[in-house]
Amino acid sequence: MANKSLAKNHADTCVLVTGGAGFIGSHTCVELLNAGYAVVIVDDLSNSSEVAVNRVRQIAGLVPDDPRLAFYKANILDREALDRIFSEHDVDAIIHFAGFKAVGESVQKPLEYYWNNVAGTLVLCEVARDHDVKNLVFSSSATVYGEPEFIPITEDCPKHDATNPYGWTKSMLEQVLSDLYVGDNEWNVVLLRYFNPIGAHESGLIGEDPKGIPNNLLPYVAQVAVGKLACVGVFGDDYDTPDGTGVRDYIHVVDLARGHVAALDWMAGKVGTGEPRGLGSVAGEPAADGTRRGVGIFNLGTGTGSSVLDVVHAFERACGKTLPYEIKPRRAGDVAINYAACDKAREELGWVAEYDLDRMCADSWRWQSMNPDGYASA
Numbered sequence: 313m314a315n316k317s318l319a320k321n322h323a324d325t326c327v328l329v330t331g332g333a334g335f336i337g338s339h340t341c342v343e344l345l346n347a348g349y350a351v352v353i354v355d356d357l358s359n360s361s362e363v364a365v366n367r368v369r370q371i372a373g374l375v376p377d378d379p380r381l382a383f384y385k386a387n388i389l390d391r392e393a394l395d396r397i398f399s400e401h402d403v404d405a406i407i408h409f410a411g412f413k414a415v416g417e418s419v420q421k422p423l424e425y426y427w428n429n430v431a432g433t434l435v436l437c438e439v440a441r442d443h444d445v446k447n448l449v450f451s452s453s454a455t456v457y458g459e460p461e462f463i464p465i466t467e468d469c470p471k472h473d474a475t476n477p478y479g480w481t482k483s484m485l486e487q488v489l490s491d492l493y494v495g496d497n498e499w500n501v502v503l504l505r506y507f508n509p510i511g512a513h514e515s516g517l518i519g520e521d522p523k524g525i526p527n528n529l530l531p532y533v534a535q536v537a538v539g540k541l542a543c544v545g546v547f548g549d550d551y552d553t554p555d556g557t558g559v560r561d562y563i564h565v566v567d568l569a570r571g572h573v574a575a576l577d578w579m580a581g582k583v584g585t586g587e588p589r590g591l592g593s594v595a596g597e598p599a600a601d602g603t604r605r606g607v608g609i610f611n612l613g614t615g616t617g618s619s620v621l622d623v624v625h626a627f628e629r630a631c632g633k634t635l636p637y638e639i640k641p642r643r644a645g646d647v648a649i650n651y652a653a654c655d656k657a658r659e660e661l662g663w664v665a666e667y668d669l670d671r672m673c674a675d676s677w678r679w680q681s682m683n684p685d686g687y688a689s690a
């Protein structure tokens with residue numbers, strides 16, 4: 313029934329990062345290493361590259377076999393592999409990113425999405441529990457709010473039906489992880505609901521590397537800027553928004569990564585009031601060592617909405633050229649406006665996003681121009 317204690321120094325704390333070679337995962341590993349943690353990455357490289365892991369080492373100033381960063385190529389459905397990893401490392405907490413994330417593909421391949429994302433998380437949690445690791449941060453999404461009932465979106469905005477299997481996996485896993493705490497009060501879970509992560513590390517060494525033609529706006533715009541794609545398609549200009557195009561809360565991936573580091577300190581009881589404001593969170597009785605128990609829910613966004621055309625124009629400033637765009641019909645499943653209320657994360661986690669849209673685009677452009685074919689350029 314025990315749970316590993318987080319009431320110790322970062323240097324003595326080992327964080328297992330599933331999906332640590334991916335876009336958000338790799339940036340989070342950099343911030344964890346900067347904050348002094350030891351990191352173990354588990355990634356099956358199905359949508360990422362080991363080059364990213366080497367770049368994380370490089371940015372953090374680690375030598376190739378530095379014990380502060382271990383990497384395992386393994387799938388989270390592989391119980392034996394996970395069991396071995398938990399036996400070899402004294403893991404204290406998990407940050408769980410591993411999962412498929414392409415909305416359109418999830419509609420075509422629901423079985424693959426439910427197996428990988430849902431069943432994979434169940435296996436991960438079982439193995440973790442067997443090793444007394446019940447501290448977990450989950451990579452959730454603002455997609456759980458569906459068509460939001462109000463803007464800006466607070467954490468107690470009702471969840472709505474997802475419009476695709478990817479969204480359902482996020483929503484279901486929030487439920488699964490909340491139920492873990494109900495069944496066993498030793499669990500200490502944080503659900504982080506991301507808005508739209510973009511940008512890249514300022515070194516230009518790690519960034520988003522989508523396979524094939526990007527589905528999301530920013531990588532698409534970046535590939536138009538670098539000459540790989542001809543023209544940005546703007547999905548609808550007749551929304552009820554200032555310029556008619558969709559409004560989103562874009563957040564720099566480095567800010568987002570730092571939100572995870574803040575969440576770990578919060579779980580350890582090192583920050584926050586001890587009385588997390590409701591808004592969906594379940595505040596359990598803290599452990600004797602002061603670490604938290606329960607389920608914390610936080611939006612990670614900037615609180616600022618930007619339209620599709622704002623993004624195109626910010627990217628034009630970043631890359632110094634005009635980017636061709638063309639108005640297309642609305643995309644099915646898109647909402648007009650989506651941005652976060654970030655008060656809870658600021659008050660409880662002591663975290664705020666620092667970087668603005670121009671900085672996000674400048675960093676994204678640096679990554680894209682230094683690595684026109686992503687990690688395959690290496």
Ligand code: UD1
Nearest residue numbers: 415453455527528529530532545546547558560620645646
């Ligand atoms: C999408 C997913 C969301 C997921 C997130 C992950 C949908 C409906 N939602 O969010 O579940 O968590 O990605 O990053 O797919 N746009 C264009 N042209 C493009 C691409 C996008 O105009 O080529 C517009 C969209 O209509 C939207 C905005 O840009 O207004 C952002 O789109 P995108 O980057 O795909 O993110 P979301 O749809 O917000």
